Amino acid sequence: MRNRNILALTLAAAATLAAVPAALPAVAATPANSRAHSAHCPQLSKKLTWHGDNRARLQRMIDERGRCSNPRLGHDHKRPVAAFDWDNTVAKNDVTDATIAWSLRHDKILRPKSWKSTSKWMTDAADRALTEACGTEVPVGKPLPTSKNTACADEIFEIREDGKTMSGAAAFAGEWDHRHTVPQYAWVPQLFAGHTVPELESYAAKARKEALAAPIGATQTVGTHELPGYVRYYNQQRDLIRTLKKAGFDVYIVSAGSEPVAEVWSRSVGIDRAHTIAIRSVLDRRGRITTWNQGCGDVPVNKGEAIPYIDGKRCFINQEIFKVKGKSAWQKQDWDHRIALGSGDADTDVTFVGDATGAHLVLNRNKSEFMCRAYDNADSRWVVNPMFIEPMPRKSGTYPCSTAAYNEHDGRKGPVLRDDGSVVPDQRDSVY
Template identity: 25%
Template sequence: MIPGSCHLAPGRWEPAIHAGLERMVREHGRSGGQWDPHHRPLATFDWDNTAILGDIGEAVLDYLDERDQTQRSLEYERQCEEFGKPVGYPWAAYQIAGLREHEARALTLQVIDTWMARGKITFRPEIRDLIAVMQHQGWEVWVVSASAEPLVRTFGQFYGIGPDHTIGMRLKMDDSGRYLPALSGPNTYRQGKVQAIDEIIGRRPVFAAGDTDTDIDMLRSARYALLMDRGSAEVRQAAEAGGWWVQPPGW
């Protein structure tokens, strides 16, 4: 990438979205003339089914089920149906309780390897490219996810996102450094994502990307928003009302 460049690879982007993103990145970035190193433009990306195809939180449950002959995935679905996602999502994150940080990292890398080999998780090169171009243009890029934070921290490194720029379900730790089945930060579901952005980053995003109803509040909080459409009527309505970019399903 040449200095000051902000060309996105065309990839599978809708041409109008590709052009809009390039313009936005340039106008708010180093090339734009108003760029301030002390107040860099903020971009927040949902992770599962936005930055990647697939869901690392659910993949870990499936992996543990296979390895340990458990039924965590079924129980997760039951929790979501019976008590709702605000209960089911933290429950899924609690399944790494008992692990130390490096053990959670090792587990995540193992799951990524195995699930990518099976085609159940794939990178989205266009999103990785967008993040790289944003960073090159002086944007500050964060991941804001409802999966357990240690999982997303590990995965985010494949996209050049540092662990200190990742927000997920943050778990408490005991004195010996093992994760506990309890949150130490906001429940990053819907408005909880915005709450986490306010508390941890301290300013609202210029750009946000997401794929589902749980991202609506974060997308509304941003000046520009990208929906990786997965067919939800509720989210499409929000996108129409908000004038978001809507990348059609299929990748």
């Protein structure tokens, strides 16, 4: 287990650098290799269905950046890096929700001394709602009976899901950078304060077993909330990760979930702890999770101000993979210090996927900022695919790229801009 302590965590990551630049975009033909040579390069399975020519485009990128064109990768050549979001990118549905749901149904949330202490942004209204619903009879640090107390389970899940109480009051208030964090995401590992990492991993493993066994389309009920009851690994993404690794890429998961949960799931696609980046909780002297988490760039250990979320994913990639320190970790790096392939499904992923120099793989979930970038396709390297299981229907109308798709730092919505400052025009949904 990664060494963790009360003030800081040992941030485990391979000391890797970005891909060797390619002179041509990912959609270009591979000039350096004959067809005979290409046939011996690690190949994506042709038995798995991709949209349009996406498989061929990804294969060309793998051939150009991997061992097929650079046989000495890992020796005197730096290995290219690929980074994937997890929820709804590598697996269908949200494994954090699955873990929380399992924990609520099995009485695994411990009563905090005060709910207000669990998040620096929690409102008085949310504190009152949680206190009234969950009661004060259970001693501090003991499990809440959420399997039977529907009201308590409802308040916890509603705040996690929508940042509101069951009555509709805002659960979080104050100031935060909306491209660095979102309080209800940061609240998830804080909910598990008092548990050890092995305990949380065991809950995630049990939730995983249950979710994988449930049929596609199954639902479950938590309190009065109905949510997906199943999770599936996407075979296409598993195959892509396998092929990338065979071709010499360093492959990482970068998730806005709790790291112990992400690690339980990522190992089944061949990605170890050192290559799994998520919210890393600080532990107390007894090895128990606290409400503090590891920082990034110029943000030290904190209460949720910096997590792998939108620009925060770039920061953690720059810091953990490319060893960029301080404030610079929040900035877009030069070609040699950027990932070759990035893959995601939501606005949470738009910055790090956009940083990729070889291919930006997008699973369409109708998220405005992300799809504006994808359909604008400014560098001809954006690869858009419907979700592989239960894809979203076509979005009606257009994405409001020119007016209200960009997530501003202060929480407002604005126009999506290209690197040259020009405005991305509104886009129609075409891959669904």
